[in-house]
Amino acid sequence: MEDNTVRFGLLGCIRFASKFVRTVTQSSNAVIIAISDPTLETANTFATANNLSPETVAVYGSYEELLNDPRVDAVYLTMPVTQRGKWAVTAAENKKHLLVEKPPAQNTAELEKIVEACESNGVQFMDGTIWLHHQRTVKIRESMFHSGLLGDVRHIYSTMTTPVPEQVLERLTKEAMGLAGAIGELGWYPIGAVLWAMSYQMPTSVRALPSSVTTNSVGTILSCSASLQFASTATAIVHCSFLSQLSTDLTITGSKGSIKMNDYVIPYKENTAWFEYTSGAKFVDMHIGWNMVPEKVTVDCSGTEESQEAMMLQEFVRLVQGINRGDSEVDRRWPKISRKIQLVVDAVKKSIDIGCEVVYL
Amino acid sequence: MEDNTVRFGLLGCIRFASKFVRTVTQSSNAVIIAISDPTLETANTFATANNLSPETVAVYGSYEELLNDPRVDAVYLTMPVTQRGKWAVTAAENKKHLLVEKPPAQNTAELEKIVEACESNGVQFMDGTIWLHHQRTVKIRESMFHSGLLGDVRHIYSTMTTPVPEQVLERLTKEAMGLAGAIGELGWYPIGAVLWAMSYQMPTSVRALPSSVTTNSVGTILSCSASLQFASTATAIVHCSFLSQLSTDLTITGSKGSIKMNDYVIPYKENTAWFEYTSGAKFVDMHIGWNMVPEKVTVDCSGTEESQEAMMLQEFVRLVQGINRGDSEVDRRWPKISRKIQLVVDAVKKSIDIGCEVVYL
Numbered sequence: 131m132e133d134n135t136v137r138f139g140l141l142g143c144i145r146f147a148s149k150f151v152r153t154v155t156q157s158s159n160a161v162i163i164a165i166s167d168p169t170l171e172t173a174n175t176f177a178t179a180n181n182l183s184p185e186t187v188a189v190y191g192s193y194e195e196l197l198n199d200p201r202v203d204a205v206y207l208t209m210p211v212t213q214r215g216k217w218a219v220t221a222a223e224n225k226k227h228l229l230v231e232k233p234p235a236q237n238t239a240e241l242e243k244i245v246e247a248c249e250s251n252g253v254q255f256m257d258g259t260i261w262l263h264h265q266r267t268v269k270i271r272e273s274m275f276h277s278g279l280l281g282d283v284r285h286i287y288s289t290m291t292t293p294v295p296e297q298v299l300e301r302l303t304k305e306a307m308g309l310a311g312a313i314g315e316l317g318w319y320p321i322g323a324v325l326w327a328m329s330y331q332m333p334t335s336v337r338a339l340p341s342s343v344t345t346n347s348v349g350t351i352l353s354c355s356a357s358l359q360f361a362s363t364a365t366a367i368v369h370c371s372f373l374s375q376l377s378t379d380l381t382i383t384g385s386k387g388s389i390k391m392n393d394y395v396i397p398y399k400e401n402t403a404w405f406e407y408t409s410g411a412k413f414v415d416m417h418i419g420w421n422m423v424p425e426k427v428t429v430d431c432s433g434t435e436e437s438q439e440a441m442m443l444q445e446f447v448r449l450v451q452g453i454n455r456g457d458s459e460v461d462r463r464w465p466k467i468s469r470k471i472q473l474v475v476d477a478v479k480k481s482i483d484i485g486c487e488v489v490y491l
Numbered sequence: 492m493e494d495n496t497v498r499f500g501l502l503g504c505i506r507f508a509s510k511f512v513r514t515v516t517q518s519s520n521a522v523i524i525a526i527s528d529p530t531l532e533t534a535n536t537f538a539t540a541n542n543l544s545p546e547t548v549a550v551y552g553s554y555e556e557l558l559n560d561p562r563v564d565a566v567y568l569t570m571p572v573t574q575r576g577k578w579a580v581t582a583a584e585n586k587k588h589l590l591v592e593k594p595p596a597q598n599t600a601e602l603e604k605i606v607e608a609c610e611s612n613g614v615q616f617m618d619g620t621i622w623l624h625h626q627r628t629v630k631i632r633e634s635m636f637h638s639g640l641l642g643d644v645r646h647i648y649s650t651m652t653t654p655v656p657e658q659v660l661e662r663l664t665k666e667a668m669g670l671a672g673a674i675g676e677l678g679w680y681p682i683g684a685v686l687w688a689m690s691y692q693m694p695t696s697v698r699a700l701p702s703s704v705t706t707n708s709v710g711t712i713l714s715c716s717a718s719l720q721f722a723s724t725a726t727a728i729v730h731c732s733f734l735s736q737l738s739t740d741l742t743i744t745g746s747k748g749s750i751k752m753n754d755y756v757i758p759y760k761e762n763t764a765w766f767e768y769t770s771g772a773k774f775v776d777m778h779i780g781w782n783m784v785p786e787k788v789t790v791d792c793s794g795t796e797e798s799q800e801a802m803m804l805q806e807f808v809r810l811v812q813g814i815n816r817g818d819s820e821v822d823r824r825w826p827k828i829s830r831k832i833q834l835v836v837d838a839v840k841k842s843i844d845i846g847c848e849v850v851y852l
Contacts, residue, residue: 149779152777355646374749375744383650383652383738385734392751398785399784400779412737416509416510419757420759
């Protein structure tokens with residue numbers, strides 16, 4: 131183990147956290163040294179299921195204990211969104227760098243408290259929007275945006291839908307899901323995708339679409355579509371739902387070209403990913419076909435630490451190491467992106483609250 | 492030439508009508524026997540460019556002359572949309588069956604006049620929405636909808652965008668484009684696609700999306716997005732624009748599966764077409780990939796008269812022959828579909844007119 135290895139602790143032992151454990155285990159400069167859950171049994175079961183040996187990994191029955199462990203450099207938060215704000219701030223105050231599952235907070239005010247706590251305590255904040263770190267994402271930016279193949283962005287369509295069994299839908303409480311419901315849990319992705327496609331230009335207004343909004347009997351938002359308007363005459367549609375089959379579409383239509391991915395959140399396969407594009411497409415003479423078929427660009431990620439999780443971990447570790455060495459300040463780019471996404475999530479939620487009227491940003 | 496061959500005349504000699512000539516020429520039971528244009532020179536040039544011999548094809552310098560030619564069974568109308576209503580009615584009164592380029596009229600009232608004229612004169616009406624006749628379209632209906640692979644339709648996204656050079660945008664007048672502008676000329680397709688995907692259930696309401704609407708200096712609508720709401724909790728987004736690169740996307744997300752085509756209006760290639768679908772898609776354990784990649788279904792249309800144009804022509808010819816033989820009445824299904832699309836086009840236009848407010852249907 132290198133001296134600058136980042137030592138992680140888990141706040142929350144949900145099943146999904148196994149993915150993070152796997153990524154850290156495969157990395158060369160990070161390690162899990164502690165896990166915690168308010169239910170000790172949950173933590174113990176998680177340790178066994180993930181082959182975390184009691185000799186190297188401390189198992190705590192409370193978040194406090196883990197945060198008081200001075201050996202822990204950084205924490206990965208996966209507890210329900212309604213608790214993230216409180217524990218993220220506490221973690222920052224305990225000088226732990228923060229990697230927080232998305233959505234990192236219930237609203238912008240809460241997120242700002244987290245980010246401020248991180249800044250004043252000199253620890254790094256990053257939310258767990260993994261796909262932003264994928265090599266494909268980087269490749270599209272270079273090969274389509276910077277090259278001019280796309281032209282000006284005119285229209286964006288993005289979704290995140292995943293089906294929840296009918297009997298479970300009613301159990302999605304606001305305590306578990308937060309006030310924004312599906313908009314926070316799922317909509318975070320398409321909203322983030324739109325902002326990414328717009329190079330983080332903010333929309334001028336947002337509107338939830340009438341009748342796209344469904345809730346369960348306790349008022350948790352289960353589905354929602356919204357439109358986002360930009361000063362540059364670009365418009366975007368985001369759609370999130372617990373009522374549809376899995377879909378994670380991102381289509382960007384520009385003045386000169388277009389880009390499509392149908393697996394932008396999590397690629398179909400871990401070791402390879404692709405996107406399709408056209409540029410300068412038109413119908414051929416007599417309109418009996420196109421002058422091209424979409425070009426498929428494949429990105430190889432089969433190397434060690436090339437999965438999007440590994441890329442995210444490496445970016446986080448790099449920032450933490452820089453701060454720990456005293457070489458660099460806390461990076462402000464990632465918290466800024468989180469805040470912009472959260473602002474739009476809040477605006478969509480507000481639009482719903484006021485009867486799907488326009489909300490200006 | 493068989494006795495029941497349908498003898499076509501063209502009302503309008505725009506360049507695009509060459510496609511129809513080509514399709515008829517390749518067919519075994521239809522023939523072009525006359526063409527007409529208010530400018531005789533245009534008609535003559537068209538005849539030469541399309542190898543239409545003066546020995547077999549009459550060339551008229553007015554629509555009236557063609558409509559007075561008793562040998563003509565059916566006409567194909569391609570003149571500007573603002574003139575279609577008048578000439579379609581006149582053609583019907585002259586007992587000519589009607590194949591009318593889309594949009595067939597400027598609004599529902601005008602379309603109803605055309606359809607009524609056809610009914611009372613015992614001639615067939617069909618608009619030229621070619622893709623509805625493609626074998627792929629039929630295949631999707633059977634293999635995805637009827638089979639249950641898609642489940643209930645939850646969300647639909649459809650576009651038709653095609654770039655018009657900046658200097659030409661200003662020349663798109665309401666006289667040429669009709670009052671609905673891009674909504675009629677382009678939006679006809681995505682609106683029709685949504686209705687098709689909803690098995691022609693009508694939306695309960697429609698709304699143009701604020702700031703998605705752009706116009707040129709003479710007020711012609713150049714781009715527009717709109718949302719359509721259905722009683723069955725399905726929502727749809729349609730987008731049309733003269734400001735973006737060519738895009739013709741149709742994505743249907745259902746409770747169990749999803750379907751995608753990015754070339755639904757005119758397939759990339761004439762002799763083959765495909766769509767992609769998933770059904771029962773989910774993330775694999777630990778969310779490091781999907782349990783499937785989209786399945787690509789290819790439909791071969793390389794045979795004679797298997798292009799979508801040929802399929803449309805054959806359907807029209809079949810109906811006309813049935814009527815001419817006295818075997819069948821005028822078919823009401825196609826005019827009904829046209830009317831439903833036109834009703835939604837009108838509703839989107841109305842929403843724009845009232846400041847992007849909701850229009851109930």
